[in-house]
Amino acid sequence: MPDAAPATPAPAPAAKAAPPPVAPASTFNDRIAAAKSMGTPASTAAAVTAKPAPVAETPTESVAETEPESPEPAPAEGEEAPDSTDEAEPADETPIPGTDAEKLTTGLALMQKGDLDAAVRALGGDPKLIPLPTKKAFRAMARRELKAQARDAAFDKAKAEAQGHLSTESNHLSQQQRALAARYAPADESRTAWENEDFLACGKALEKHFKTDLATITQKLASGKVGKTPEEKNLSAERAALAKERADFEAAKAKESSSKTVAQKREAAITRVGEGLKLHPYIAGTDGKPDPEALEEVFSAYEKTWDGEKFTKTAKACADELQQKLEARAAKRGLVKAGATPAPVLGKNGKPAVAPRPRIAEPPRTAPRNNLGTAADLDATRASRLALAKRVTEQQRRGVR
Numbered sequence: 173m174p175d176a177a178p179a180t181p182a183p184a185p186a187a188k189a190a191p192p193p194v195a196p197a198s199t200f201n202d203r204i205a206a207a208k209s210m211g212t213p214a215s216t217a218a219a220v221t222a223k224p225a226p227v228a229e230t231p232t233e234s235v236a237e238t239e240p241e242s243p244e245p246a247p248a249e250g251e252e253a254p255d256s257t258d259e260a261e262p263a264d265e266t267p268i269p270g271t272d273a274e275k276l277t278t279g280l281a282l283m284q285k286g287d288l289d290a291a292v293r294a295l296g297g298d299p300k301l302i303p304l305p306t307k308k309a310f311r312a313m314a315r316r317e318l319k320a321q322a323r324d325a326a327f328d329k330a331k332a333e334a335q336g337h338l339s340t341e342s343n344h345l346s347q348q349q350r351a352l353a354a355r356y357a358p359a360d361e362s363r364t365a366w367e368n369e370d371f372l373a374c375g376k377a378l379e380k381h382f383k384t385d386l387a388t389i390t391q392k393l394a395s396g397k398v399g400k401t402p403e404e405k406n407l408s409a410e411r412a413a414l415a416k417e418r419a420d421f422e423a424a425k426a427k428e429s430s431s432k433t434v435a436q437k438r439e440a441a442i443t444r445v446g447e448g449l450k451l452h453p454y455i456a457g458t459d460g461k462p463d464p465e466a467l468e469e470v471f472s473a474y475e476k477t478w479d480g481e482k483f484t485k486t487a488k489a490c491a492d493e494l495q496q497k498l499e500a501r502a503a504k505r506g507l508v509k510a511g512a513t514p515a516p517v518l519g520k521n522g523k524p525a526v527a528p529r530p531r532i533a534e535p536p537r538t539a540p541r542n543n544l545g546t547a548a549d550l551d552a553t554r555a556s557r558l559a560l561a562k563r564v565t566e567q568q569r570r571g572v573r
Contacts, residue, residue, distance in 0.1 A: 199296060199297075200292070200295055200296045200297030200298075201297060201298065201301065204297075204301075275294055275295055275296065276295070278291075278294040279291040279292075279294040281294045282294055284317075285314075286310075286311060286314030286315065286317075286318065288302065288307055288310045288314075289302075289307075290313070311368050350429045358377045358380040358381035358382050359377075359379070361373070361377040361380075362377035362378050362381060363375050365377055401462050438471075441471070442467060442468070442471050443469065445467065445471055446462045446467045447475065448487065448488075449462075449467075449470065449487060449488060449491055450462050452488070452495075453495055454466055454470065454491045454492075454494050454495040454498065455470060455491060466494075468488050469494060470487060470491045470494060471487070472492070473490040473494065474486075474490045475489045477490070
């Protein structure tokens with residue numbers, strides 16, 4: 173029996189190719205490639221994670237080779253079509269320095285403004301790798317977002333105006349309601365009291381409504397008079413006109429008195445400010461007296477700082493600002509200040525600061541120390557010097573010297 177040929181071992185099943193490990197993302201393009209490769213089959217993972225082919229010289233050809241052009245989304249009704257001429261503008265490829273947080277913040281801000289290329293550059297990517305249809309769709313979306321924000325802002329403004337109008341009208345209606353209630357409340361009280369047969373309350377309500385006593389009301393009703401005569405109507409009209417004229421005169425008199433009081437108070441305030449700033453270079457005149465026009469300008473600027481509760485600036489600060497504006501205007505026109513005396517230095521309280529006294533220089537020596545003479549010379553003049561000292565002492569004692 174012939175020997176059996178050794179059995180050929182069956183081929184082992186081919187091991188399933190494991191997906192290549194994803195390298196740590198270091199740049200924006202690597203991170204995009206890694207994100208695309210997540211969850212894809214092993215056969216396409218390597219192709220996705222591979223380094224993209226170099227960009228061709230013509231951008232449109234590279235886009236056509238790498239990404240098929242998708243139809244551009246049609247703009248919504250009432251919106252402008254995306255402008256494709258923006259792609260012709262040269263892109264600024266200067267990287268933006270800063271940390272990752274600053275880059276992310278800058279990128280988000282640029283995306284909110286609708287500048288996709290600048291946002292990609294801020295994040296460290298290459299805007300040329302983004303397909304043209306994607307850019308057009310993003311710009312259309314950005315335009316829609318900006319228009320929506322503008323509509324929201326206009327709606328909020330109109331809502332605030334409507335709320336203010338409604339509040340004003342509500343206050344006006346409330347005032348009218350209070351006035352009508354005060355005018356016709358006694359009539360309603362009298363009707364209610366008559367229905368309840370409370371004639372005492374009804375009489376009081378009638379007196380309040382007609383502003384007279386009940387006896388006069390009863391006499392008028394008993395007279396049967398049906399209206400005023402022409403003479404009485406003229407007399408009532410004259411009385412009403414006289415009362416109105418008197419009220420207008422009293423109001424004008426009160427307003428004039430109030431205006432005079434306000435003017436007097438203002439003049440007193442101007443005087444106080446002028447006394448405190450009389451040495452300020454903007455107010456002080458060449459004759460040493462405050463300039464009235466400059467003082468009025470300073471006080472007017474000081475009045476404008478009143479916010480309803482207090483002055484936000486001091487009078488000295490207003491005068492300093494006006495002085496700075498005047499000097500800046502003179503410098504622009506090439507004017508030079510006249511040779512006047514320098515303005516005094518003011519302290520914190522607006523008063524002139526006390527300048528330190530100048531130091532008195534020591535008098536020069538009459539003779540150098542090396543010419544004082546020798547000991548023999550001093551002994552020779554000792555007697556004459558003692559006699560001179562005695563004479564000076566005697567004169568001082570008698571008061572002659």
